[in-house]
Ligand SMILES: Nc1ncnc2c1ncn2[C@@H]1O[C@H](COP(=O)(O)OP(=O)(O)O)[C@@H](O)[C@H]1O
């Protein structure tokens with residue numbers, strides 16, 4: 305049997321070193337842990353006060369966080385114990401998991417006191433913690449701290465705390481003023497990565513949750529974990545409040561880009577219609593557009609708002625670009641799209657190159673006069689006219705042209721089939737019908753119809769198959785149609 309390992313005395317904590325890691329962080333990010341802890345408890349309200357300290361108002365702040373939890377600290381010593389397991393690790397709707405948050409703000413305090421249901425702890429300036437199990441509350445916890453922060457820090461804390469999104473039944477007030485509960489504009493149900501405890505510890509897992517989306521009132525947007533801000537999104541006009549544990553780093557202010565993209569894509573699927581020409585190119589929309597979760601329909605909306613209904617990818621063929629612009633198309637240079645955006649917009653939404661939308665128009669090139677045609681050219685034109693006319697049940701005009709610069713060897717549209725002698729090697733000297741001739745004919749005739757240019761559309765393939773079948777029948781039933789004569 306493998307002996308059970310004890311690691312009880314492996315580590316100690318250097319409080320001064322810990323303080324040094326916290327002191328440079330934005331003060332409100334330390335304060336938010338107190339609110340997060342209160343909200344994790346069965347409370348109805350959390351009252352935060354941030355005041356100048358009477359002894360030195362310019363340089364010291366008195367901060368108090370009071371809740372009315374019927375439980376309070378079950379074990380007073382947990383306020384001094386780092387990383388101890390808590391039942392919150394099993395609860396996806398609790399924010400806590402590290403057992404670290406309140407120690408961060410305690411570490412930068414000059415003095416602190418925790419009065420709770422299991423007693424009182426006083427952290428004093430001579431390096432000691434005094435515990436008094438007798439002075440306790442009936443319900444609720446009050447954490448008081450004296451911290452070397454001045455007026456600027458206090459203001460920043462108050463402003464940031466007002467941007468919290470209190471859950472419906474857990475009121476928050478800051479210096480006596482309630483922070484309002486807000487009804488979300490959208491409520492999204494989706495699966496998102498989270499962390500939960502299994503037998504051995506915390507692990508990433510995916511879980512269905514709700515995401516509350518609010519219109520941002522101030523400058524930028526933000527991702528929230530159960531009402532507590534985690535990551536700011538400078539150019540996003542939404543507050544995105546995930547209703548389960550968010551996979552944050554221990555400082556609770558970073559998210560992996562892949563998680564963020566998933567989340568933003570879920571939001572984009574709900575708000576794409578509200579985007580405007582001004583904000584559709586924001587980085588958050590672009591990040592979300594790259595994600596598999598953004599639906600094709602969402603991307604079409606983004607495309608429409610970003611470039612308009614008619615959009616083509618810039619082509620290295622300047623004539624194709626000109627033709628696209630002349631028909632009112634916006635040209636997008638592929639270089640301005642990230643590789644992922646290009647993949648989504650080109651593959652999934654179907655933005656096409658100008659050259660494929662508007663290929664060189666062989667039919668518009670100058671035709672070779674009929675008196676310059678060889679006997680072979682006349683014979684091929686005759687077969688194509690007869691067979692094409694029969695298969696399409698309409699007259700088909702055949703033109704021969706000679707254009708080396710145009711890449712295509714044949715082109716069909718509006719009842720005219722153009723054959724490019726420059727790229728149909730040897731055709732003008734042929735002496736009998738070959739499969740190659742009929743292959744070109746069938747392909748070109750399949751362009752007849754509303755989706756004429758879309759060679760990759762399934763409809764095009766169905767036409768090819770039908771034409772091939774009909775062509776074979778025609779050859780059997782009316783072989784004279786295929787006779788090589790001019
Ligand atoms: N206001 C409070 N009421 C009850 N317990 C609290 C309160 N504040 C902190 N605690 C206790 O402190 C610890 C906070 O840890 P937790 O929130 O899980 O960690 P973190 O926020 O760092 O992920 C837990 O042991 C919790 O029981």
Ligand SMILES: [Mg+2]
Pocket residue numbers: 337340341344399400401405406
């Ligand atoms: Mg916490």
